[in-house]
């Protein structure tokens with residue numbers, strides 16, 4: 296946990312922003328994987344952690360803005376409960392550590408909310424993303440289950456987004472830590488992914504590194520020779536010399552700050568000539584964007600810059616043709632780069648995505664697009680000092696998309712399908728790093744990790 300003052304200060308700022316009514320913060324619960332008592336690893340809600348730091352299930356906090364009261368609702372474990380889970384501090388101690396004055400039994404929560412409702416106080420809650428919480432909010436407030444989402448509080452949501460979007464110095468320390476554990480995972484993957492091992496063997500070793508770092512993985516590990524499929528998790532397939540492997544993974548620290556990096560590397564000692572050429576295009580797109588990052592820069596423009604660099608590179612190899620600007624405007628690059636350039640990162644690997652991408656990554660002026668490609672760009676608005684984000688351009692030769700668009704005659708002004716045909720078994724490549732936007736420009740999070748083709752080969756063969 297951070298110091299008590301940190302949590303108190305964060306809540307003071309929030310209270311000034313929302314002003315009146317009741318703020319309801321549901322913590323997360325244990326969730327059964329295949330039966331009730333066989334749980335998924337517990338992950339506390341990030342907003343709950345941000346304002347209270349209590350990493351335990353089955354809690355609520357309510358802030359009454361009109362009466363200036365903060366109450367932690369929950370139940371201390373009984374000796375019988377401790378038969379299973381061991382010694383646990385009473386909730387009063389957890390409340391004290393984050394500066395919340397009152398603790399009440401969970402059975403009092405519904406009465407408290409009902410009373411506030413009768414008094415005409417506004418009931419503010421954030422967009423819930425777990426079904427159990429949706430049902431509880433419904434029970435607590437009397438709002439029918441299918442109306443819980445539409446009644447979420449935009450004022451509360453916007454206030455939380457404004458705060459969590461700007462990382463404090465102590466958060467940056469945690470993020471550096473998370474990215475360094477993440478880099479250790481990548482170093483291990485680059486050095487140990489050898490001919491004949493399975494994707495899962497390496498992915499398992501990476502998860503061990505994340506757990507040994509004090510937290511866990513920040514999302515399920517993507518480690519695959521089929522990097523052309525964007526979220527392809529590790530399988531039991533064996534990798535072989537000649538394959539390239541795309542590894543996109545991250546650790547979160549014990550305090551739940553995330554890292555998220557991608558490297559693409561050969562299984563053999565060296566990249567082949569063509570692998571090296573495609574890699575250099577991806578890296579050029581990456582470096583072009585990184586060079587441009589600064590406050591005020593619209594991330595949608597960063598995305599379009601990466602698209603242009605990819606088109607330029609692919610034109611050089613004869614896979615694309617025509618005017619680069621026109622090709623990007625038309626969306627022809629999405630045959631090779633189907634997703635977004637990056638996203639905010641913080642306590643969530645896609646930070647605050649539970650609040651909706653329009654509110655987190657866009658503004659009233661910069662609205663989220665519905666076009667293929669741009670619709671997967673989670674962040675489009677102007678960057679601010681204190682933002683933390685990923686940059687992750689890639690080139691993906693998806694054989695299904697190639698066949699389909701070729702058959703439709705799509706983008707034939709910009710795509711040389713005869714050349715592209717030769718790449719249908721190539722795979723996919725991505726390079727991803729994490730950055731803090733500073734008043735002067737940007738700062739790489741974590742210590743630098745091998746990134747150029749030469750550096751990757753050197754690390755691999757060290």
Ligand SMILES: [Mn+2]
Pocket residue numbers: 555556638685687727
């Ligand atoms: Mn990412």
